[in-house]
Amino acid sequence: MEKFFGNRNALGLFELQNDPLFSKIPSANYHQLIDKAWSIGRNTADKYYQQYGTRFPEELVKKLGLVLTEKKQGFVAPQYRICSEYYSNLRQIILYQDTITGELEKLQAKGFIKYKDYTEFRSLFIAHEIFHHIECHDIGLTSKLDKLTVFRLGPWRITSGIRALSEIGAHGFTKALLNLDEETN
Numbered sequence: 001m002e003k004f005f006g007n008r009n010a011l012g013l014f015e016l017q018n019d020p021l022f023s024k025i026p027s028a029n030y031h032q033l034i035d036k037a038w039s040i041g042r043n044t045a046d047k048y049y050q051q052y053g054t055r056f057p058e059e060l061v062k063k064l065g066l067v068l069t070e071k072k073q074g075f076v077a078p079q080y081r082i083c084s085e086y087y088s089n090l091r092q093i094i095l096y097q098d099t100i101t102g103e104l105e106k107l108q109a110k111g112f113i114k115y116k117d118y119t120e121f122r123s124l125f126i127a128h129e130i131f132h133h134i135e136c137h138d139i140g141l142t143s144k145l146d147k148l149t150v151f152r153l154g155p156w157r158i159t160s161g162i163r164a165l166s167e168i169g170a171h172g173f174t175k176a177l178l179n180l181d182e183e184t185n
């Protein structure tokens with residue numbers, strides 16, 4: 001989570017490095033991919049702000065007809081802990097309160113005091129998931145911005161998008177919608 005508040009390129013690179021296809025992306029393309037995905041997020045935030053007249057993710061959720069559900073994740077192995085999810089068919093965003101609160105407490109322990117409590121902090125996760133909704137229902141998946149050949153057999157090639165690009169787009173969207181500094185905050 002700390003990475004989200006840092007430098008944009010470091011955040012983008014972090015997402016790419018965590019992508020299963022990272023080893024297939026030529027290093028010369030990293031910055032261009034990050035820039036493109038980030039711009040899609042930022043431009044989408046501008047467009048939705050113009051169209052719906054709000055920077056509050058909670059209001060945007062209502063205006064877009066999404067269902068917002070808050071749950072406790074309970075005990076799961078640390079590598080499987082997630083803060084939020086989006087289900088396209090159900091038009092539903094799920095926030096995991098205990099996991100989000102845990103992330104906030106970790107940031108606060110490091111002296112990061114911008115967000116006082118869960119209610120303030122959850123906006124970031126709602127905005128992030130709204131971007132995934134917009135990808136599914138309006139602008140198309142940012143992950144398909146670039147396709148990599150992951151398997152080649154004779155004349156057949158199997159290509160795949162880069163999931164991390166959707167995450168980078170969601171970060172750009174969240175920061176632009178909430179007017180957060182893109183470099184540090």
Ligand SMILES: [Zn+2]
Pocket residue numbers: 128132166167170
């Ligand atoms: Zn995401």
